[in-house]
Amino acid sequence: MVRNLAMLVGAAFVTVLAWALFWTVEGQITDPAPKTVVDEFHLQPKEIELESNGVFGKFDQRQLQRGFQVYKEVCSNCHSLSHVAFRDLSQIGYSDAQVKKIAADWGAKQPTFDEKSGDHAERPNIPSDHFPKVYYPGTGSPPDLSLITKAREEGPAYVHSLLTGYAPQPAALLKKFPDAKTPDGAFYNPYFANLNIAMPPPLTQDGQVQYLDGTKPTVDQMAKDVTAFLVWTAEPNLAMRHTAGFAAGIFLLIFCFLAWGAYQNVWRDVKH
Amino acid sequence: MSFPWAKHYAPKNPLMQWMDERLPLPRLVYNAVGAGYPVPRNLNYFWNFGVLAGAALGIQIITGIVLAMHYGATGAGAFDSVEHIMRDVNAGWFLRYAHANGASMFFIVVYIHIFRGLFYGSYKAPREMVWLLGVVIFLLMMATAFMGYVLPWGQMSFWGAQVITGFFSAIPGVGETVRVWLLGGYAPGEAALNRFFSLHYLLPFVIAAVIILHIWALHIPGSNNPTGVEVKGEQDTVPFHPYYTAKDGFGLGVFLLLFVALVFFFPNALGHPDNYIPANSLSTPAHIVPEWYFWPFYAILRAFTSDFILPAKLWGVLAMFGSILLLFFLPWLDSSPVRSANYRPVFRTFFWILVVDVLILGKCGGSPATPFYVILSQICAGYYFAHFLIIIPIISRAERPRPLPNSITEAVLSKHGGTSPAQTALAAE
Numbered sequence: 001m002v003r004n005l006a007m008l009v010g011a012a013f014v015t016v017l018a019w020a021l022f023w024t025v026e027g028q029i030t031d032p033a034p035k036t037v038v039d040e041f042h043l044q045p046k047e048i049e050l051e052s053n054g055v056f057g058k059f060d061q062r063q064l065q066r067g068f069q070v071y072k073e074v075c076s077n078c079h080s081l082s083h084v085a086f087r088d089l090s091q092i093g094y095s096d097a098q099v100k101k102i103a104a105d106w107g108a109k110q111p112t113f114d115e116k117s118g119d120h121a122e123r124p125n126i127p128s129d130h131f132p133k134v135y136y137p138g139t140g141s142p143p144d145l146s147l148i149t150k151a152r153e154e155g156p157a158y159v160h161s162l163l164t165g166y167a168p169q170p171a172a173l174l175k176k177f178p179d180a181k182t183p184d185g186a187f188y189n190p191y192f193a194n195l196n197i198a199m200p201p202p203l204t205q206d207g208q209v210q211y212l213d214g215t216k217p218t219v220d221q222m223a224k225d226v227t228a229f230l231v232w233t234a235e236p237n238l239a240m241r242h243t244a245g246f247a248a249g250i251f252l253l254i255f256c257f258l259a260w261g262a263y264q265n266v267w268r269d270v271k272h
Numbered sequence: 273m274s275f276p277w278a279k280h281y282a283p284k285n286p287l288m289q290w291m292d293e294r295l296p297l298p299r300l301v302y303n304a305v306g307a308g309y310p311v312p313r314n315l316n317y318f319w320n321f322g323v324l325a326g327a328a329l330g331i332q333i334i335t336g337i338v339l340a341m342h343y344g345a346t347g348a349g350a351f352d353s354v355e356h357i358m359r360d361v362n363a364g365w366f367l368r369y370a371h372a373n374g375a376s377m378f379f380i381v382v383y384i385h386i387f388r389g390l391f392y393g394s395y396k397a398p399r400e401m402v403w404l405l406g407v408v409i410f411l412l413m414m415a416t417a418f419m420g421y422v423l424p425w426g427q428m429s430f431w432g433a434q435v436i437t438g439f440f441s442a443i444p445g446v447g448e449t450v451r452v453w454l455l456g457g458y459a460p461g462e463a464a465l466n467r468f469f470s471l472h473y474l475l476p477f478v479i480a481a482v483i484i485l486h487i488w489a490l491h492i493p494g495s496n497n498p499t500g501v502e503v504k505g506e507q508d509t510v511p512f513h514p515y516y517t518a519k520d521g522f523g524l525g526v527f528l529l530l531f532v533a534l535v536f537f538f539p540n541a542l543g544h545p546d547n548y549i550p551a552n553s554l555s556t557p558a559h560i561v562p563e564w565y566f567w568p569f570y571a572i573l574r575a576f577t578s579d580f581i582l583p584a585k586l587w588g589v590l591a592m593f594g595s596i597l598l599l600f601f602l603p604w605l606d607s608s609p610v611r612s613a614n615y616r617p618v619f620r621t622f623f624w625i626l627v628v629d630v631l632i633l634g635k636c637g638g639s640p641a642t643p644f645y646v647i648l649s650q651i652c653a654g655y656y657f658a659h660f661l662i663i664i665p666i667i668s669r670a671e672r673p674r675p676l677p678n679s680i681t682e683a684v685l686s687k688h689g690g691t692s693p694a695q696t697a698l699a700a701e
Contacts (some may be wrong), residue, residue, distance in 0.1 A: 002601055002604045002605065003604070003605060003607070003665040006598070006601060006605055006660075006661040006662075006665060007661060007662050007665060009594070009598075009657075009661055010657050010658055010660070010661025010662040011661075011662070013591055013594070013653075013654070013657040013661075014654050014657055014658050014662075015580075016576060016578075016580045016587050017575060017576070017650050017653055017654040017657075018654065019578055019580050020575065020576055020577045020578040020580075020584070020650055021647060021650040021651065021654075022578075023577065023578045024577055024578075024643060024646050024647050024650060025647060027643070028643050028647075032643075033643070055537045083352070083355045083359065088359075143549070146355070147355070147548040147549075150540060150545060150548040151545050151546070151548035151549045152545050153545050155545065193558065234548075236359060237358075237359075237365045241365065241366075241369075241536050241539075242536065242537065244366070244536060245532060245533075245535075245536025245537055246536075248532045248536065249529065249532055249533070249536075252525055252528050252529045252532060253529065255525045255528075256522065256525035256526060256529060259518070259521040259522040259524075259525045260522045260525075262518050262521065262522070263518040263519050263521065263522045265518075266514045266515055266518040267515060267518070267519075270313060270510060270515070271313075271684050271685065271687075271688050272313045272314050272315075272510075272684055
């Protein structure tokens with residue numbers, strides 16, 4: 001009884017699937033979906049070499065400080081960093097006094113609200129504050145950057161490629177897809193999901209940021225440094241996690257070795 | 273345990289004797305996972321995975337309870353509270369990564385556990401109840417994992433909740449009403465988040481309770497083994513402790529080693545980047561995909577693309593739930609008295625086709641619904657249902673199994689250079 005009923009149910013599902021398969025194949029033959037402009041012109045991000053890559057990855061503090069400088073002077077005009085606190089900057093090599101000064105001098109202030117008078121006001125940032133939210137009135141909605149390298153496929157490579165990937169729209173594209181011309185107010189970038197991004201090229205010329213440590217501020221270097229910084233903002237515990245991982249791994253290897261010995265010892269007289 | 277040669281609990285320590293007379297809890301443990309439970313001597317490493325699944329649940333409960341101390345289930349604050357755990361709570365990043373990857377490890381272990389049950393026929397008489405309770409645990413795990421994935425309140429959390437609760441709107445007539453009632457709103461919001469959190473905290477303890485029943489039901493007939501031949505006498509078994517506690521200890525070490533590799537070095541490899549974007553009801557992700565352990569079922573859902581008397585969506589939902597519910601009937605669909613696939617050549621061939629089929633379905637479920645993957649999932653979903661509902665009932669009657677060894681001990685000794693089971697079977701004829 002169960003088996004006969006099962007065969008009926010099975011036959012029903014197989015029939016419906018065969019029916020669906022027929023129409024899918026038929027649709028593919030009579031009306032195949034044409035390739036879109038994104039299919040043909042979207043590029044995968046270029047690999048990027050960072051200290052934080054791989055299982056031994058850790059942070060290069062000087063690079064993080066340079067990256068922070070790029071964020072501060074360029075990105076922070078439009079992008080928030082709201083999961084990061086000023087005090088966190090001590091992890092990338094700034095002294096307590098420097099952190100205090102960075103917080104106090106930060107352009108955007110902390111909003112305050114007086115319960116008694118009902119007044120909205122502002123006060124300077126202190127180290128325990130998170131970076132204040134940036135409100136952007138223009139077109140597009142600049143995402144918060146705290147987690148951006150974890151919130152995109154191949155995040156670090158994506159950020160670096162996107163920052164350095166602005167280009168004029170290829171003639172071949174316009175010839176094949178005349179409707180896909182980048183609209184006014186947008187910019188062509190083959191690493192962006194739909195090829196046209198609202199963000200104007202943020203890093204336009206070498207020397208846009210003056211590094212204090214003598215590193216040559218080429219566009220590629222600045223993009224790389226800010227990427228490294230954003231890897232840190234997304235995963236500040238990365239280096240500690242790797243160290244702890246090796247400690248735990250070595251401990252467990254010894255445990256496995258002992259457990260295997262115990263297993264062999266217990267079973268030595270029993271064939272199995 | 274039913275075997276008459278099972279060791280009896282006889283505490284020597286007066287304190288333990290006192291305890292045993294009043295609350296025989298140590299006796300219960302002794303008989304369940306101690307020397308009082310005789311187990312076939314020939315179990316291979318696949319039999320480690322029950323204990324590993326228990327360990328995985330324990331890890332989930334412990335890390336989860338601590339995470340819940342720091343998490344806030346509010347629409348505005350859930351995402352930020354997870355980042356607070358990652359950055360400001362002591363070892364919070366470790367707890368969260370252990371919990372998120374612990375779910376994956378739990379499913380890996382349980383899938384291997386189910387694989388073992390299917391291959392060695394552990395679902396057959398007299399262990400049907402063990403299997404049925406196992407399927408209940410699997411369903412509870414899926415519900416728990418789904419609701420847990422909603423809690424970080426990222427983009428995939430929100431849109432996953434939208435898609436999964438959308439299944440209920442496929443019910444003719446009352447579907448939309450049921451969906452709104454389940455969500456507590458027209459779209460996933462704070463009401464849904466709070467009830468999911470509440471249930472996500474509750475269900476693991478329900479799972480723990482069903483595991484107790486699962487082990488209880490297992491202890492009536494005792495464990496199956498790779499030959500599928502029942503235990504005939506004392507020489508076929510060894511006490512669970514110390515023999516299998518020692519083996520499980522080693523298995524647990526290897527499990528934890530892989531777990532650590534995942535948590536400390538590739539903690540986001542199995543997650544989706546979109547879940548690091550806060551939930552936004554106005555922006556739909558390009559591809560909504562569930563966690564990897566749901567991919568085969570998601571592929572089955574999406575394989576139904578054409579209406580056929582009923583709407584395609586309803587077929588998809590019926591098939592997706594059906595693909596798991598049919599496991600409840602497996603003990604009666606497979607009427608072959610031979611358990612182990614090692615002695616069932618035809619069954620074994622189809623079994624391996626099923627394994628490949630489910631892996632392909634998994635790949636399809638995790639990929640965008642392009643025509644190529646839709647066609648592939650239609651073929652593979654067809655095989656999945658045909659395998660369980662048509663092929664298994666037929667081959668379980670038509671197949672001629674290979675001769676079985678007379679006993680577990682005989683199979684073990686022949687492996688170590690004694691007479692082969694086939695020779696013994698011939699001699700017996």
